[in-house]
Amino acid sequence: xxxxxxxxxxxxxxxxxxxxxxxxxxxxxxxxxxxxxxxxxxxxxxxxxxxxxxxxxxxxxxxxxxxxxxxxxxxxxxxxxxxxxxxxxxxxxxxxxxxxxxxxxxxxxxxxxxxxxxxxxxxxxxxxxxxxxxxxxxxxxxxxxxxxxxxxxxxxxxxxxxxxxxxxxxxxxxxxxxxxxxxxxxxxxxxxxxxxxxxxxxxxxxxxxxxxxxxxxxxxxxxxxxxxxxxxxxxxxxxxxxxxxxxxxxxxxxxxxxxxxxxxxxxxxxxxxxxxxxxxxxxxxxxxxxxxxxxxxxxxxxxxxxxxxxxxxxxxxxxxxxxxxxxxxxxxxxxxxxxxxxxx
Amino acid sequence: xxxxxxxxxxxxxxxxxxxxxxxxxxxxxxxxxxxxxxxxxxxxxxxxxxxxxxxxxxxxxxxxxxxxxxxxxxxxxxxxxxxxxxxxxxxxxxxxxxxxxxxxxxxxxxxxxxxxxxxxxxxxxxxxxxxxxxxxxxxxxxxxxxxxxxxxxxxxxxxxxxxxxxxxxxxxxxxxxxxxxxxxxxxxxxxxxxxxxxxxxxxxxxxxxxxxxxxxxxxxxxxxxxxxxxxxxxxxxxxxxxxxxxxxxxxxxxxxxxxxxxxxxxxxxxxxxxxxxxxxxxxxxxxxxxxxxxxxxxxxxxxxxxxxxxxxxxxxxxxxxxxxxxxxxxxxxxxxxxxxxxxx
Numbered sequence: 001x002x003x004x005x006x007x008x009x010x011x012x013x014x015x016x017x018x019x020x021x022x023x024x025x026x027x028x029x030x031x032x033x034x035x036x037x038x039x040x041x042x043x044x045x046x047x048x049x050x051x052x053x054x055x056x057x058x059x060x061x062x063x064x065x066x067x068x069x070x071x072x073x074x075x076x077x078x079x080x081x082x083x084x085x086x087x088x089x090x091x092x093x094x095x096x097x098x099x100x101x102x103x104x105x106x107x108x109x110x111x112x113x114x115x116x117x118x119x120x121x122x123x124x125x126x127x128x129x130x131x132x133x134x135x136x137x138x139x140x141x142x143x144x145x146x147x148x149x150x151x152x153x154x155x156x157x158x159x160x161x162x163x164x165x166x167x168x169x170x171x172x173x174x175x176x177x178x179x180x181x182x183x184x185x186x187x188x189x190x191x192x193x194x195x196x197x198x199x200x201x202x203x204x205x206x207x208x209x210x211x212x213x214x215x216x217x218x219x220x221x222x223x224x225x226x227x228x229x230x231x232x233x234x235x236x237x238x239x240x241x242x243x244x245x246x247x248x249x250x251x252x253x254x255x256x257x258x259x260x261x262x263x264x265x266x267x268x269x270x271x272x273x274x275x276x277x278x279x280x281x282x283x284x285x286x287x288x289x290x291x292x293x294x295x296x297x298x299x300x301x302x303x304x305x306x307x308x309x310x311x312x313x314x315x316x317x318x319x320x321x322x323x324x325x326x327x328x329x330x331x332x333x334x335x336x337x338x339x340x341x342x343x344x
Numbered sequence: 345x346x347x348x349x350x351x352x353x354x355x356x357x358x359x360x361x362x363x364x365x366x367x368x369x370x371x372x373x374x375x376x377x378x379x380x381x382x383x384x385x386x387x388x389x390x391x392x393x394x395x396x397x398x399x400x401x402x403x404x405x406x407x408x409x410x411x412x413x414x415x416x417x418x419x420x421x422x423x424x425x426x427x428x429x430x431x432x433x434x435x436x437x438x439x440x441x442x443x444x445x446x447x448x449x450x451x452x453x454x455x456x457x458x459x460x461x462x463x464x465x466x467x468x469x470x471x472x473x474x475x476x477x478x479x480x481x482x483x484x485x486x487x488x489x490x491x492x493x494x495x496x497x498x499x500x501x502x503x504x505x506x507x508x509x510x511x512x513x514x515x516x517x518x519x520x521x522x523x524x525x526x527x528x529x530x531x532x533x534x535x536x537x538x539x540x541x542x543x544x545x546x547x548x549x550x551x552x553x554x555x556x557x558x559x560x561x562x563x564x565x566x567x568x569x570x571x572x573x574x575x576x577x578x579x580x581x582x583x584x585x586x587x588x589x590x591x592x593x594x595x596x597x598x599x600x601x602x603x604x605x606x607x608x609x610x611x612x613x614x615x616x617x618x619x620x621x622x623x624x625x626x627x628x629x630x631x632x633x634x635x636x637x638x639x640x641x642x643x644x645x646x647x648x649x650x651x652x653x654x655x656x657x658x659x660x661x662x663x664x665x666x667x668x669x670x671x672x673x674x675x676x677x678x679x680x681x682x683x684x685x686x687x688x
Contacts (some may be wrong), residue, residue, distance in 0.1 A: 053416055060427070061421075061422075062427050064409075067406075070677070071674065071677055072397055072674050072676060072677045073676075073677040073679065074679060077405075078405075078679075078680060079405065085431075086431045087404075087429075087430045088429045141421045168357075205560065246401070276679065276681055277679040277681075279679075279680065279681060279682050288682050289682035290681065290682065291682070325676060327673055327674075328673065328674045329671055329672065329673060329674070330415065330416050330671075330672045330673070330674050331416055331417060332417075332669060333414070333416045333417040334421075335417065335418060335620065335621040335623075336623065337621075337623060337633070337634065338424060338622055338623050338632050338633035338634065
């Protein structure tokens, strides 16, 4: 299977080992790596925070990045389908922005190689932010005089370009990290950080093989080079009842990007960090509760029938993956004197 | 005229003097008064900030107070009509929440006697947040376990009621004050805080009588007891051309509340604080630029034809009313484990 081959070669390449039962638990780094051409600076992250919260990047002036990826909450919108301009509803459940810096590709189908590439998508997606073109988005920002000094501080020139907008947003997103969850504290040696049930769940999580995919510090797989996605077929094991109940097989996933039948129903393995905050679950958001998500995943991915105690234990463990959210100042959004939304 | 009589009696009652040319300029207080039954506490304001930013108070789960009254910006949405649930557009331009604590009544037509009363409106307004009833709104909040400790901290009991929700939101809003504008610093004695043009504009503002209505520390009239509105007819002087161009007379204003013909086209005198940030202007948002708003107001309220220099000077002065926005932490919105928007 192409995906497994690519995983194995990646593992060999990077030397990362997928955690097995009882071993190799990893804590979340407190800083995220950044590409050489976009080092994270406070001025750039500050500009990115402004842009991320600015609804003027949408055609209607009503939808910001933060509308669907709410950093005051779990980094998404707790909806099956996100609501874009004019009330339109998207086809997949918004992934969390928290710790997205630790994904080697972005979107459920991995179609963006980086946070920078991801940020280019929603602005011109007709059912998300709906700008006709990035030229329109840049023209809108150029009508806001207060952005110039922020671009100057971030890039040493006040020129506003698409490249800089997405670099700033990505730089901000690389600051959205939630370390020091109870799990992290436990791994670092604080044996009181987890309850007995959570420790049982942690062991069960590894014993039944959840961490074959949900390994690594962000529980989204091994560290891979940016752009090399960690994908898995979902569901692996045919299960007509669950596939029908939760429409698990309606979305062909990665195949929509590659146009290859080999990639049918492949999805990026999502992080489990803060998973307790991001109901509903799966790419289509059709499973509302975490315990049911655990039960379904065990069945269709690992062919395991978990009993209620196992489900409860794993769910308790997953609740221990909720980290500490950094204190964030609200950005000030610069005014548009004499302009009315939407811009004309 | 009923309104003028009520103004004059209020002035006598409170001892406040409407500023005339050159006199009685007032700075903005750094704290806002609070009603005896809702003292502002940090725990209550913190809860209010959470609620204010929580879209789960809307039927669709997409509209928060902050959506139309954006505290990252000028406290409103820079639109003629605000966008509520399912893309519906409201009939009046959203007033700013910044310094709203200094209004003695709320809404353009003054139909709310207090910030608490105001906060009750949008949640169940079908084109704003669209909850069928406040019972539904409270039921939604009760599905969010993380609100209980915040209500406990604010009210010494974790009971969630409409009364407490609006008290908390109002308490938060009373912290949204922007002191120390260039104007305030000038009045306090820093003669370098205003440009020569701004000083000329300040004098012209008083000489032609703008401060007959836009007096007091918030430039929204004299200090009146809560619930006693400071209203003015708009337009006072018939002007078919401007009334037609900007649809100035389409909205009967206060008369919609009182059902009295005496109140036709009366509106609450809005604050001019941060007016440079809150285009477009007037109750209907039909005037896009501040200089045109100055020109129209002088004509239809004061029967004055200003020349370009006067308009430029007053506009420059109004730009000096942009204050200092307090640093605000983003609130953390508690999760709804196992729930999907909109709540069922």
